[in-house]
Amino acid sequence: MSATATPELKNSGLQGQVAGKTAICAVNQTELIYRGYEIADLAANATFEEVAYLLLIGAKPSASELASFKKELIAERQLPALVTEVIRKTATLPNAVPMDILRTAVSVLGHLDPQCQDVSKEADLAKAKRLTAKIPTIIGHMQNVIDGRDIVEPDPSLDHAANLLYMMTGTKPSAEAAHVMDVSLVLYAEHDFNASTFTTRVIAGTLSDMHGAVAGGIAALKGPLHGGANEAAMDMLKEIKVDTASGTMNVEQWMQRAFTEKRKLMGFGHRVYKNGDHRATILNDLGRAVAEKQGPDSTKWFDMGDQVQAIMLRDKNIFPNVDFPCGMTYFVMGIPVPQYTPIFVASRITGWAAHIIEQHSNNKLIRPIAEYVGPTNLRWK
Ligand SMILES: CC(C)(COP(=O)(O)OP(=O)(O)OC[C@H]1O[C@@H](n2cnc3c(N)ncnc32)[C@H](O)[C@@H]1OP(=O)(O)O)[C@@H](O)C(=O)NCCC(=O)NCCS
The missing domain is CATH 1.10.580.10 (Citrate Synthase, domain 1)
Structure with a gap:
C-alpha cells in the first residue's frame, strides 16, 4: 500500500536526465542497441x-x-x-x-x-x-x-x-x-x-x-513498476478472466472500471518508450505462436491481451512494454508466475x-544533491 503523496515533495524521478555515460547500451524511441547491435x-x-x-x-x-x-x-x-x-x-x-x-x-x-x-x-x-x-x-x-x-x-x-x-x-x-x-x-x-x-x-x-x-x-x-511487472501483468489478466467469466462484465467494461478507479495497468507504459517498446512485438509474436500450437485454451490469453492493448491505445494512448507479452508467453509455457521476475x-x-x-x-562516486523543501529556523530549546 502506498502512502498519501505530499505535493511539495513531488519528484521528477530524474525523468529525461542524463545521469552518466556508458558504452554498453542505448535506449531511445527509435532504437535499442547493445554495444552497437540493434x-x-x-x-x-x-x-x-x-x-x-x-x-x-x-x-x-x-x-x-x-x-x-x-x-x-x-x-x-x-x-x-x-x-x-x-x-x-x-x-x-x-x-x-x-x-x-x-x-x-x-x-x-x-x-x-x-x-x-x-x-x-x-x-x-x-x-x-x-x-x-x-x-x-x-x-x-x-x-x-x-x-x-x-x-x-x-x-x-x-x-x-x-x-x-x-x-x-x-x-x-x-x-x-x-x-x-x-x-x-x-x-x-x-x-x-x-x-x-x-x-x-x-x-x-x-x-x-x-x-x-x-x-x-x-x-x-x-518492484511491480520495474521487473515485477511481468508477474503483475499476468496476475492482472487472470483477474480480468475471473471478473469476465460470469458474463456480467466484458473486457471493455473491466477496462473502463480500471480507468475510473485510476488503476495502473501492469505491463503498460514506459519511462523512455512513449510510442512502443522495441521488445514487446518480438515477444508477443513468439508467445502467440507457442499458444497457437497449443490451442484455444492458450490463445485465449493472447486474444484477451490484444483487446486490453487495443483499449489502452485507443483510450490512453499507452503502449505495452515487454513485460506484458512476457507474462502471457511464460504462462503458456507453463512457467509458475512467481518465477517470471x-x-x-x-x-x-x-x-x-x-x-x-x-x-x-571508470569510477566516480555517484552522489547527487537534493533540493530541500522542509522547514527551516526551528529551535530545539
Ligand atoms: C513504467 C512506468 C512506471 C513509467 O512511468 P512514468 O514515466 O513515471 O510515467 P507516469 O507514471 O508519470 O505516467 C504518465 C501518465 O500515464 C499514465 N500511465 C502510465 N502508465 C500507465 C499504466 N500502466 N496504466 C495506466 N496509466 C498509466 C499515468 O497515470 C500518468 O497519467 P497522468 O499524467 O494523468 O497522471 C509507468 O508507465 C507504470 O507504472 N507502468 C506500469 C508498470 C510497468 O509495466 N512497469 C514496467 C516498465 S518496463
Whole structure:
C-alpha cells in the first residue's frame, strides 16, 4: 500500500536526465542497441550466450571464444551445498517470495566467493560469469523445493536457456520452448540506466563489491513498476478472466472500471518508450505462436491481451512494454508466475555485471544533491 503523496515533495524521478555515460547500451524511441547491435538483429540472430559475451567482454565472440565462454559457464553452474541448503530453508518461510530467496542466495554466494571483496576488472569478470552460470540453478533448485521434487542438477549438454527450463521441471524442453526462452533472455539482458542497473552502479560507485551490487539490483527489479511487472501483468489478466467469466462484465467494461478507479495497468507504459517498446512485438509474436500450437485454451490469453492493448491505445494512448507479452508467453509455457521476475534476473545479470565492471573501471562516486523543501529556523530549546 502506498502512502498519501505530499505535493511539495513531488519528484521528477530524474525523468529525461542524463545521469552518466556508458558504452554498453542505448535506449531511445527509435532504437535499442547493445554495444552497437540493434535488438531485433540480436533477437533474430544471436543466442543468449553470445549476447552475454557481447555485454560482458564488449565485442561479438569468434566461434572459439564462444565455445570457451560456454564451457566456462557450464563448468560454473553447480551451487555450493550451503546455497542449496539456504534455498531449502528460505523457501519454506511464510513471507519469502522467489525474488527475495534469489537475493538471499546471491548474498550467500558472495560469502563463499574467494574474490568477493576484489573489485578489479579481472575479478569482476570472473564473478560475473559465475553469477550468470549459477542464477538459473538457484531458480531451478528453488522451484524444485517449492514443487517438492528432488533437486534437478544442471545438464551440461543443454544450452543456457534450455538448461534453465530443464532444471525448473526435470523435463527436457522442446526446441521451441528453449528458443522462446532464449530470445526472452536476449530481450531482457540490458537496458541502460533503468532503476535496477542504476542501483547496481550506485552501489559499485562506492567501490563496494559485485555480489552486493547485484543483491541491490535484484531488490530494485522486484518492484511491480520495474521487473515485477511481468508477474503483475499476468496476475492482472487472470483477474480480468475471473471478473469476465460470469458474463456480467466484458473486457471493455473491466477496462473502463480500471480507468475510473485510476488503476495502473501492469505491463503498460514506459519511462523512455512513449510510442512502443522495441521488445514487446518480438515477444508477443513468439508467445502467440507457442499458444497457437497449443490451442484455444492458450490463445485465449493472447486474444484477451490484444483487446486490453487495443483499449489502452485507443483510450490512453499507452503502449505495452515487454513485460506484458512476457507474462502471457511464460504462462503458456507453463512457467509458475512467481518465477517470471527471477528469470528476468537470470538475463539482466549480464547487463548489471557489464555496468558494474564499467563503473569500477571508470569510477566516480555517484552522489547527487537534493533540493530541500522542509522547514527551516526551528529551535530545539
Ligand atoms: C513504467 C512506468 C512506471 C513509467 O512511468 P512514468 O514515466 O513515471 O510515467 P507516469 O507514471 O508519470 O505516467 C504518465 C501518465 O500515464 C499514465 N500511465 C502510465 N502508465 C500507465 C499504466 N500502466 N496504466 C495506466 N496509466 C498509466 C499515468 O497515470 C500518468 O497519467 P497522468 O499524467 O494523468 O497522471 C509507468 O508507465 C507504470 O507504472 N507502468 C506500469 C508498470 C510497468 O509495466 N512497469 C514496467 C516498465 S518496463
